[in-house]
Amino acid sequence: MLSFNKQQLPANPLRDPNDKRLPRIAGPSGMVIFGVTGDLARKKLLPAIYDLANRGLLPAGFTLVGYGRRDWSKEDFEKYVHAAVVKSARTDFDENVWARLAEGMQFISGSFADEAAFDKLAALLEETDKTRGTGGNWAYYLSIPPDYFEDVCRQLDRTGMARAPKGSWRRVIIEKPFGHDQESAAELNRVVNAVFPENSVFRIDHYLGKETVQNIMALRFVNQLFEPFWNANYIDHVQITMAEDIGVGGRAGYYDTIGAARDVIQNHLIQLLALVAMEEPLAFDPAQLQTEKVKILSATRAVEPFDLTTARGQYSAGWQGSEFVQGLRDEEGFDPASSTETYAACTLEISSRRWAGVPFYLRTGKRLGRRVTEIALIFKSPPHQPFDLGQTASLGQNAVVIRVQPDEGVLMRFGSKVPGSAMEVRDVNMDFSYAESFTEESPEAYERLILDALLDNSSLFPSNTEVELSWEILDPVLQYWAENGRPEDYPAGTWGPRSADLMLERSGRAWRRP
Incomplete structure (x- = not known):
């Protein structure tokens, strides 16, 4: 007869909170x-x-x-x-x-x-x-x-x-919007926290609920492969892009009071920067994640002079694919004299040993070439190149690109020899796609965030300190723009105003064309 020691029996999955087969179900609520x-x-x-x-x-x-x-x-x-x-x-x-x-x-x-x-x-x-x-x-x-x-x-x-x-x-x-500047954000926090303690406040940033955004932490901290080069020794610069191919549409009146920088950079893109740049948390829990994000945001500032390190624009009439679309000032409900930007780009820097000297370029816009959100880490060129210029004429810089939407995944760009008798090196891509690698369908961002709020999991919700620090970073740029002229026009269907390209060209860099 077989006998069993109770300590050798497998844990009952119905009682094991770590069993991944069991979904997280909200309690009575x-x-x-x-x-x-x-x-x-x-x-x-x-x-x-x-x-x-x-x-x-x-x-x-x-x-x-x-x-x-x-x-x-x-x-x-x-x-x-x-x-x-x-x-x-x-x-x-x-x-x-x-x-x-x-x-x-x-x-x-x-x-x-x-x-x-x-x-x-x-x-x-x-x-x-x-x-x-x-x-x-x-x-x-x-x-x-x-x-x-x-x-x-x-x-x-x-x-x-x-x-x-x-x-x-x-x-x-x-x-969102969580205020329109640091002062109003602090006042908004005061109003809400006067009734609800901070641990009962959940600020929705739907981008943080996307599967690929959460995969940033898995990519960095689960894999030994990436961590050694995730620093200023190897990274030349970082580009964070959220591009839309639509115009302001029926939101013209609302959008005229907000603009691209307040609508996207202050929350979505600065939060992505924090996840890319932060140090490894002690544990994957809300308090530790927020602690590390606050540290990195406290060390982040906009680079001056802003006439050289920022850009803003308004889309004009042009071809969006095969359709000719009207410009912003012709959109119903939008003030033709408004200086509200539909394109915004800025240069940020982080004062830390890991990221010293690495510019972070953030950009967002409407009526751009295509709809895409991505984070691109662009590598430095090798200090020594044994191949001559003719052999590497088609070779660019190595890159790791995290695609947030659409076609969620991770792309690695590196050089490889072209088949044949001659030595020619050209860029190739190694591409991981969520849709091809997993049979599970990713939940919509609001599903995850609503469930997390019911479960009291605040990992994916920015704290009031994060919100105020984000405004502290962006406010000097917004103030400069308010005091200095109008946005530059850019035709619909292009990738923004010429001033945005000049931002990077001055240092020998260029924006990616996703």
Whole structure:
């Protein structure tokens, strides 16, 4: 007869938190979305919540409460969510999943100054805790302009909805823009933190939820292959690009108050810089990750003089592929006299031993050559080259390129001999693609971030210190631009204004053409 020692038995996978076969499922909870009738909720948040439910990652009693000005019944709200889900959900529609999710949907009609409506909301949440088992755990998603944050936070505080019963939690999720400069960001943080402690605040930067962004940390810290050359000894410069092939479209009025630098560089691109440049954290947990990002952002500044190290532009009429498109000043709702940029580029430097002397070039723009987001680490040329110029005429600098979107993956560019009797060296690519290497489909960024907020995992959410440091980096550039003329025109479908090319040409460098 065989006998077993209990200590030799495998751990029960149902009890092992490290078993990767088990998905992370949110505990008893509900969510209130303020601004639920807006574009973000319709196109991203509501489909993401359905997709989480369809993947079995939300609790059975999960309750979704919408808050808005429209005079809707529960049935009206269900129809609205159903239409959004059918149109934009990533996963297939399942009637059984929908029925369970719709059962817990509620809608409260009111403005952000309507105390009676907030009193009604508070009563609804209290009743829902009893009837649906949400356990007093509520996340408040502020899908609204920052000007209304104070009104909503004040009402949540007044009604007691911001304060969790013992053993429960209350969290707030806020969308960018996190202010329009360092001073306003600090004030916004003060307003939110006056009601919610910092560990209950989740600032959404949807780029940090993308699979490839998280793979930056795996690429750097899991592989011995990359770490030895990830420094100023080998890297000549770093280019971080977010290019769009669309114009401002129906967002012209909003965009005119923001501009490309505030819309993208201050949050998305500076966060990517932090992940690329930071030191290895002691552990993969929120506190350690945020500590290392704060260190690197504290050491980062914009390089002067800004007339030589920055560039900005506005797209003019031109060919976007096979379509001739109008220029920015002809877009409906945009002030023709506006100096708001649709293209922004700047040079940053990091005062650390690892990165001393390595420029980080950040750029973003609309109506550029194609839609792409990537991080390119460009290597220095070898100190000695045994081949003559004729043999290496087609050879460029080595590069590691992390593609964030589309075609997520990692590309390595290096030199190789061309087949034949002559010695000729030419660039070749070694290309890793997520789509080709994994059968699993990557979740949409908002799915991951909403689930992380429900699970209290803040790894992918910037802290208030990170936000204020990002503005501290960018503010001098914005101030210089505000005081010095208009943006330069660039034709739609090109890669930006001539001044952006000159930024790099002055040091013998050039932008990548993705």
